[in-house]
Amino acid sequence: MCTFGFIRRNGKTLVFKNRDNDFKHENERLERTEIAGVKQLVLMDGNGKYEGMNEHGVICVEGTLKPKNACEFSSGWPHFPDFLTAKTAKECVEKIEATPKISSSFLVVDNNEAYLVEKVPYDMKRKKIEADQFVAANSSQLLDGEGAQEGGYGAWSKTRLENAQKAIPGVNTEEDIIEKILRNHEGKEEGLSICGHGEIHTQSAFIYDPEALSVNHCLGKPCESSFSVEKL
Numbered sequence: 058m059c060t061f062g063f064i065r066r067n068g069k070t071l072v073f074k075n076r077d078n079d080f081k082h083e084n085e086r087l088e089r090t091e092i093a094g095v096k097q098l099v100l101m102d103g104n105g106k107y108e109g110m111n112e113h114g115v116i117c118v119e120g121t122l123k124p125k126n127a128c129e130f131s132s133g134w135p136h137f138p139d140f141l142t143a144k145t146a147k148e149c150v151e152k153i154e155a156t157p158k159i160s161s162s163f164l165v166v167d168n169n170e171a172y173l174v175e176k177v178p179y180d181m182k183r184k185k186i187e188a189d190q191f192v193a194a195n196s197s198q199l200l201d202g203e204g205a206q207e208g209g210y211g212a213w214s215k216t217r218l219e220n221a222q223k224a225i226p227g228v229n230t231e232e233d234i235i236e237k238i239l240r241n242h243e244g245k246e247e248g249l250s251i252c253g254h255g256e257i258h259t260q261s262a263f264i265y266d267p268e269a270l271s272v273n274h275c276l277g278k279p280c281e282s283s284f285s286v287e288k289l
């Protein structure tokens with residue numbers, strides 16, 4: 058239940074994500090790990106959450122996917138330590154594709170390529186994103202041509218997706234990402250804003266720089282908390 062995307066400006070890539078949920082995840086923290094000899098800087102929490110970036114500048118983040126054909130969301134979390142041993146975004150996508158029992162959406166980015174993957178048990182769609190900007194609000198099945206769906210979290214996804222797509226052409230810097238996307242309060246009164254203050258609330262925010270191998274992040278709502286940079 059998140060908003061995520063990336064921009065490439067003058068050869069520099071920045072990947073961002075607001076992490077949303079309908080309950081509080083405890084013990085959320087950034088940690089440095091090493092899996093199969095590959096250093097990783099990852100978000101972890103007490104529920105098993107695991108996603109982030111590795112020393113090759115491969116970034117893999119996840120968003121809940123609500124497919125139109127009913128099936129359970131099944132997180133890729135347990136597999137992320139392996140996904141993040143990939144040397145390229147493409148290799149990471151191949152690892153996701155080879156993992157059967159997950160139902161989720163993934164944004165996978167390195168310094169050269171970016172992919173959106175929407176995987177459900179009966180289907181999997183992968184799209185290489187050639188544009189220099191991209192944003193998704195999950196539970197949207199973008200690769201099905203469906204956009205955000207009605208019902209469930211549909212209105213919430215649709216509003217956030219539209220507001221993010223409206224804002225992103227004017228986003229050129231890390232500060233722009235924070236102010237115009239992550240702290241975006243359009244639709245706040247209805248509980249539908251990108252910086253979530255309703256039933257579904259934003260609990261942390263991240264901007265990954267795959268060239269500098271750093272993460273600018275805040276644990277807490279991006280409009281209420283300050284950001285700080287961690288290097289791998």
Ligand SMILES: [Zn+2]
Nearest residue numbers: 252253278280
């Ligand atoms: Zn806010």
